[in-house]
Amino acid sequence: MTLPASGVISLADLQTEFGTSSPVSLSQFYLDGSIVTPNNTGVPNSGSAISLDDFYGVANASNVIYEIIGGGGGGGYGVENYTGSGRAGTGGTTTLAAIAFSTITSTGGIGGLNAPTSAHTGLAGEASYYGPGGSAVGQQGQSQPAPEGSYGAGAGGAGGDNGGTYGTDGGGGHGGAASTRVAGTLTYVPVGTVITVIVGAGGAGGVGGNRSGVAGHRGYARLQVGNTVQEFESSGTFTFTVPAS
Numbered sequence: 001m002t003l004p005a006s007g008v009i010s011l012a013d014l015q016t017e018f019g020t021s022s023p024v025s026l027s028q029f030y031l032d033g034s035i036v037t038p039n040n041t042g043v044p045n046s047g048s049a050i051s052l053d054d055f056y057g058v059a060n061a062s063n064v065i066y067e068i069i070g071g072g073g074g075g076g077y078g079v080e081n082y083t084g085s086g087r088a089g090t091g092g093t094t095t096l097a098a099i100a101f102s103t104i105t106s107t108g109g110i111g112g113l114n115a116p117t118s119a120h121t122g123l124a125g126e127a128s129y130y131g132p133g134g135s136a137v138g139q140q141g142q143s144q145p146a147p148e149g150s151y152g153a154g155a156g157g158a159g160g161d162n163g164g165t166y167g168t169d170g171g172g173g174h175g176g177a178a179s180t181r182v183a184g185t186l187t188y189v190p191v192g193t194v195i196t197v198i199v200g201a202g203g204a205g206g207v208g209g210n211r212s213g214v215a216g217h218r219g220y221a222r223l224q225v226g227n228t229v230q231e232f233e234s235s236g237t238f239t240f241t242v243p244a245s
Contacts, residue, residue: 039188062245067183072216073176075155076112077206084115092200115171125154125175151220152179158211201235
């Protein structure tokens, strides 16, 4: 929490904000000491005069290490004859949002094309930072999902059909694209800030033709403050409250 911008501030308020043990004295709270975090630039360094008035708007803060990835694209469908149209679904976007910083975004991978040519192989999904996409398949093969844990990877496309001597070739679906991992560090986020985490779902497989595609792999998020680590391995909306580091 942030200390008030006006009014009365006490040593007890400083103790609560920074989590110090009793007893406390004002001399413990110089900026260049071990308690006050560097984001509080209005607090004087040791050797200077210091008063409780220097702590208006002060906040204990932590650095938040993050990595996120959106959902992978779905696999395109395959057909027995000729070609298809359109493409599978795009993966959902993964975001981190809070009042303390600009929203961080990893967009989902685009879905694979549905049997765009008469080539009957179902193409592999694109690999992500976390692992491979769904595998390629031959004629009449079923669309393959990315392996579990390949967050953000694309699904493979479904196979088409080899028409043989008298038939007509049917096209295979293309694999979905992978999302891109976004990682970094948020510096000096006030302790107690609630971060809303939205993890994108995998894009839906292409529906139609003779063999539908399957969904891409869901996204992922990981947040770390000091030794506190929280992973978000399912799609949906979650919250993370920033602890003291």
